[in-house]
Amino acid sequence: MTTITDTTDSALSPVPVLRYAAFAQHGAGGNPAGVVLDAAGLPDSDRLSIAAAVGYSETAFLEAGEHPDVYRMRFYSPLAEVAFCGHATVAAAVALAERHGPGQLRFETPAGPVPVRTTAIAGGYTATLTSVPTRTRPAGADELEDALAALRWRAEDLDPRYPAHVAYAGNDHLVLAAADRARLARLDYDYDRLAVLMAQRGWTTVHLVFAHSARVFSARDPFPPGGVVEDPATGAAAAAFGGYLRTLGIVDPPARITVLQGEDMGRPSRLDVDLAAGDDRVRVTGTAVALPPPPPRPAGT
Structure with a gap:
């Protein structure tokens, strides 16, 4: 136990x-x-x-x-x-x-309703969530232009195999794929400009990915709407990305996709994304470990 x-x-x-x-x-x-x-x-x-x-x-x-x-x-x-x-x-x-x-x-x-299955493993538990039905649409030219400007990316920084889309699995995420890993590693964006754009468009994160292979991706997620520069592991975005891959026919289900996130932040994270045939939902699996409470605050603060 x-x-x-x-x-x-x-x-x-x-x-x-x-x-x-x-x-x-x-x-x-x-x-x-x-x-x-x-x-x-x-x-x-x-x-x-x-x-x-x-x-x-x-x-x-x-x-x-x-x-x-x-x-x-x-x-x-x-x-x-x-x-x-x-x-x-x-x-x-x-x-x-x-x-x-x-x-x-x-x-x-x-x-919407989100079923979750927890499973005992050595030293802890995993949890597998099933997303609400996913959907995706192409990003408009103006959306893409504004996002690239806020990110300080250029059009040639994008991988043409993965078109820019706004993907949904409970909330909206702009999906952009970097042409190389070095571009993904250089995350230096205009926080205020991206925050305004995301508020206008209703995007929860911008899901930036790099394809190591057809089924293994690195990801980074700017998250100004949450008041943080970057999220080290984003289950909602991973679910939306899984739906994107399936809808665009980039991956044929049944399939498992691995998303590696947080590496560039020093908080390595792994999200396993499962796509089932004939199901527009996505399953995302991961562990969770308890963290200690913060130290007591000094008196008078």
């Missing part, structure tokens, strides 16, 4: 906040998320304040549903509510598995 680490921080909020790194590799890296397992009756303003105090790209807030293993779930970045967040979903599912054992869960999110 896995030992549950106390990751709560009661100083931040009137309810316990758990901290997990989702999509970690070999127990390290991953994307930190806050998790509140019992947010019943918590006002929206308090949820936003808690997410801002935690400081991670997202914090998940759960409320027990009418049936066992069913939970209502909402997600907050430090700046606003987000319709869906993959890494916080995985973090919450693993937190529940540690307390109640592995099995099937169902999260009712603002984007």
Whole structure:
């Protein structure tokens, strides 16, 4: 049995906040998320304040549903509510598995129902989320021009095998593929300009990828709407990207795609993306590891 680490921080909020790194590799890296397992009756303003105090790209807030293993779930970045967040979903599912054992869960999110299966592995658990139905559309010429300018990329930096699209799996992500790994590594964008563009277009992240092979990709995700420069592991974007690959016929299901993210940030993360034949949803699998609470703040701060 896995030992549950106390990751709560009661100083931040009137309810316990758990901290997990989702999509970690070999127990390290991953994307930190806050998790509140019992947010019943918590006002929206308090949820936003808690997410801002935690400081991670997202914090998940759960409320027990009418049936066992069913939970209502909402997600907050430090700046606003987000319709869906993959890494916080995985973090919450693993937190529940540690307390109640592995099995099937169902999260009712603002984007729609998200089934999750947790599985025991050596030293912990994995969680596999099933996205809402995916869709994708070509990016408009003006959208692409504005995005490239904000990223400080040129048209020749793009891989023509992967057309620019806006892909959806609970929220929208602009998908751009770099022609070489070095271009992906040089992420130096105009934060304010991209933030304005993404707010205008309703994009949650810009999903920048490089194809190592037909089924292995490196990715980086600028995330100004969440108040952070970059997300180290983005389950929602990985699901949207899987739908993009399937819809465009780049990958034929059944297939597993591996997305390696966070490497350039020093937080290596792995997201396994499964595409099934005859299903417009996408499954994303990863681990999550408990993080210790932050050190106590000095008196008077």
